[in-house]
Amino acid sequence: MKSSKKGAKSRAGSSSPLLKQLAERPEKLFSGAFRQQYGALCFRYRKGGPETDHPEIEVLVVTTRDSGRWIIPKGWPMKKKKPHEAAAIEAWEEAGVRGTVRKQPVGRYTYLKELDDGDVVPCIVDIFQIEVEAAQSQFREVGQRVLDWVSPDEAARRVRELELKSLLVDFRPRHDKGRRKKKG
Structure with a gap:
């Protein structure tokens, strides 16, 4: 049976077709064929900002365009862009931030x-933190995704991937010389 985009939509929330395909071809997991992606963990301070004793943050989650499951903005490497730059571009295109x-x-x-x-491929997503300073209502994928600002715990409840859940629950913004101001 051929898979189509329409078929993918009807499987919303179910990963069993993916697991079935991998069970039929388990060598995919062990052939070194992992694909690289870059993700954006976008956050903002809820009240008081980082200077307060107990700053509260909100994390941005978005839905996928096909199945509607919750994720963080992410995408493939981009020519002539560093990984953190690609993550920032994905945040802009998918969420307008x-x-x-x-x-x-x-x-x-x-x-x-x-x-x-x-086809199904295993992916590794390197995640880059973005402290959101501006949000636009008009962006490339507006109307194709649902966006929501939630607590890190709520974000962890919504996403499916266990490693991402763990990262969200434990997330504390890092402020060091590894920061880069993204203009625009």
Whole structure:
């Protein structure tokens, strides 16, 4: 049976077709064929900002365009862009947010990506923190995704990937010389 985008939508919330495909071809997990992606862990301070004794933060989660499951903005490497720059571009295109990007990843997670042709590939996502300073209502994928600002615990409840859940629950913004101001 061929997979189509329409078929992918009908499987919303179910990973069993992905697992079934991997069970039929387990060598995919062990062939060194992991694909690289870059993700943006976008956050903002809820009240008082980072100078308060107990700053509260909100994390941005977005839905995927096909199945509607919750994720963080992420995408493939981009020619002539450093990983943290690619993550910032994904945050802008998928959610209309810009801010201060940390050059070093704050973590990583793995997941199974279903490609447009129905094939399944394992991916590693390096995650870059972005302290959001501006949000626009008009951006490339407006209307294709749902965006929500939630607590790190709520974000962890919404996403499916276990490593990402753990990173979100434990997330504390890092402020050091690895920061880079993203203009625009």
